[in-house]
Amino acid sequence: MDKVATKRDYSLLGRDAQAAVASGLAAAEWYHTDIPRKQMKELMKREDGPAIRDTVLWLGSMVVAGGLGIVFWGSWWCVPFFLIYGVFYGSASDSRWHECGHGTAFKTRWMNDAVYEIACFMIMRNPVTWRWSHTRHHTDTVIVGRDPEIAVMRPPDLFRLILNFFGILDVYHAMTDMLRNGIGIVSADEKTFIPEQEQPRAIRIARIWLAIYVATIALAIYLGSILPLMLIGLPRLYGAWHHVMTGLLQHGGLADNVIDHRLNSRSVYMNPVSRFIYWNMNYHVEHHMFPMVPYHALPQLHEMIKHDLPTPNRSIIEGYREMIPAFLRQLRNEDYFLKRELPPTAKPYREEFHAEPIAAE
Amino acid sequence: MSNWVEVCATDEIDEEDVIRFDHEGKTFAVYRSPDDEFFATDGLCTHEKIHLADGLVMDDIIECPKHNGRFSYKTGEAKGAPVCVNLRTYPVKVEAGSVFISLA
Numbered sequence: 001m002d003k004v005a006t007k008r009d010y011s012l013l014g015r016d017a018q019a020a021v022a023s024g025l026a027a028a029e030w031y032h033t034d035i036p037r038k039q040m041k042e043l044m045k046r047e048d049g050p051a052i053r054d055t056v057l058w059l060g061s062m063v064v065a066g067g068l069g070i071v072f073w074g075s076w077w078c079v080p081f082f083l084i085y086g087v088f089y090g091s092a093s094d095s096r097w098h099e100c101g102h103g104t105a106f107k108t109r110w111m112n113d114a115v116y117e118i119a120c121f122m123i124m125r126n127p128v129t130w131r132w133s134h135t136r137h138h139t140d141t142v143i144v145g146r147d148p149e150i151a152v153m154r155p156p157d158l159f160r161l162i163l164n165f166f167g168i169l170d171v172y173h174a175m176t177d178m179l180r181n182g183i184g185i186v187s188a189d190e191k192t193f194i195p196e197q198e199q200p201r202a203i204r205i206a207r208i209w210l211a212i213y214v215a216t217i218a219l220a221i222y223l224g225s226i227l228p229l230m231l232i233g234l235p236r237l238y239g240a241w242h243h244v245m246t247g248l249l250q251h252g253g254l255a256d257n258v259i260d261h262r263l264n265s266r267s268v269y270m271n272p273v274s275r276f277i278y279w280n281m282n283y284h285v286e287h288h289m290f291p292m293v294p295y296h297a298l299p300q301l302h303e304m305i306k307h308d309l310p311t312p313n314r315s316i317i318e319g320y321r322e323m324i325p326a327f328l329r330q331l332r333n334e335d336y337f338l339k340r341e342l343p344p345t346a347k348p349y350r351e352e353f354h355a356e357p358i359a360a361e
Numbered sequence: 362m363s364n365w366v367e368v369c370a371t372d373e374i375d376e377e378d379v380i381r382f383d384h385e386g387k388t389f390a391v392y393r394s395p396d397d398e399f400f401a402t403d404g405l406c407t408h409e410k411i412h413l414a415d416g417l418v419m420d421d422i423i424e425c426p427k428h429n430g431r432f433s434y435k436t437g438e439a440k441g442a443p444v445c446v447n448l449r450t451y452p453v454k455v456e457a458g459s460v461f462i463s464l465a
Contacts, residue, residue, distance in 0.1 A: 044417040103429045135443045
């Protein structure tokens, strides 16, 4: 007899959230590949050099591309410069937000914090709210009802995914959240992961951002041109595609409700430009297993533990070739997922954590 | 009254590093600072129950391996999100090449 697919409840206050706590899936102990302490310490070591170099390149490229976009504004020549500016604003900010949120990008704390605040503004994620949501994402990665950052819920809403390549729904939600926080309201969901003493700061930042957007819109009206918005705000729409393209690969189509990152996360070999924009988060299994390892050491970590991990996808395109059919199958059967095959050298999965319900082939 | 418990020999902890020490059902983290002093705290992060001994020691900071929460291991002070609750610290002494912590 065919199994009836399990309807998932992604609400952080819903049925599956309670079930995850009751079953021990929430805040569980996750699988880690064994690495000797000495080597781990080397990998975790913090440096300022790589992130200073990359930040100068990132922000410097934005100044040049944005400047040339302004110079050529009004002609088609501005288009390539805004495309570059947009990707650095609306996509590279995602990985900078992420790495600096972990506090691993720089050795110097204020540098992490400064880049974190700038990147949060660009990617439109409240630095307080999203620090806590990402904390939960690492505690309960793709645990239904617990992880507030599941990008592709089941059954996948493909229309929503396509809209988000242009940032449309993300920006709509970001603006709604900013306005709500700006008037002093923290939602019930937010209260489940933001400690009470941190909530006033979330409100204060929403108000500062609101003031910046109001000033930008006022300048655009005064100048009679959308140019100010092409530099602040709109790049989150027209430059979002790269971070959505890479971000969907992180967990898309893979298992949920398991406590082994090898089953629910995907590493993908990528071209150097995408790796610069994405700050090596293509090594996503490695990052989730060892979030203390800075982005610049992830290739080294990958080499060290790849014997214990599923073989990475060889390219972004290869990742999509397996992920999109999985999304389409999940439209018919929510329980379907891609089960990552382990190499013979790897320690086996603990089957009891994903044997039920299993629909992978 | 002090209850000194032997943890290990001093050379079992590298400089600027930490080890885990379990005693009577409790877990502790014992540190050796870059200037060769020893310290001890509760072994689990106050944010979520993760062993700090798997974390990274940098100067006088211990960083949790799961969410990168930071504490001063000398004072136990939580240094910001996502950790908000201080760590409990314990007195430490070194005698005859061994590290002891007081669990009184």
